[in-house]
Amino acid sequence: xxxxxxxxxxxxxxxxxxxxxxxxxxxxxxxxxxxxxxxxxxxxxxxxxxxxxxxxxxxxxxxxxxxxxxxxxxxxxxxxxxxxxxxxxxxxxxxxxxxxxxxxxxxxxxxxxxx
Numbered sequence: 001x002x003x004x005x006x007x008x009x010x011x012x013x014x015x016x017x018x019x020x021x022x023x024x025x026x027x028x029x030x031x032x033x034x035x036x037x038x039x040x041x042x043x044x045x046x047x048x049x050x051x052x053x054x055x056x057x058x059x060x061x062x063x064x065x066x067x068x069x070x071x072x073x074x075x076x077x078x079x080x081x082x083x084x085x086x087x088x089x090x091x092x093x094x095x096x097x098x099x100x101x102x103x104x105x106x107x108x109x110x111x112x113x114x115x
Contacts, residue, residue: 004063008082011062017055019043021064024078031073032056 011017016039023038024030030038036052039045047055056076059065063082068075 004082005085007062008064008086011058011064014055014058016045016047016052017059019045020052020055020059021078024065024076028077029068029075031075035076 012021019039020035023035023042027038032049032053035056036047036049039047039052056065060067064079066077066079068077
């Protein structure tokens with residue numbers, strides 16, 4: 001699992017790949033041509049099809065994108081399942097008592113944090 005989470009973080013580290021995921025969230029099941037066109041028109045990203053294809057390969061290796069072929073077309077779909085271990089690890093845990101915080105529960109301005 002650790003290697004897989006590392007692949008996810010590597011994939012998300014690049015702003016172009018995050019934008020690709022945003023586009024697939026907005027409209028799932030796009031071809032490479034459609035993704036390139038939307039990136040150029042909506043975001044001003046004039047990357048080559050080869051560059052976008054390489055970004056999609058990184059996303060697919062991380063499991064964040066799945067593909068399906070229909071004839072000569074390859075459709076790309078977002079897959080959020082690889083994000084679940086990250087959410088479980090850091091975002092789904094209930095807040096500890098403020099007294100357990102390293103700063104003793106105080107905010108940066110010295111005020112007590114939320115109860």
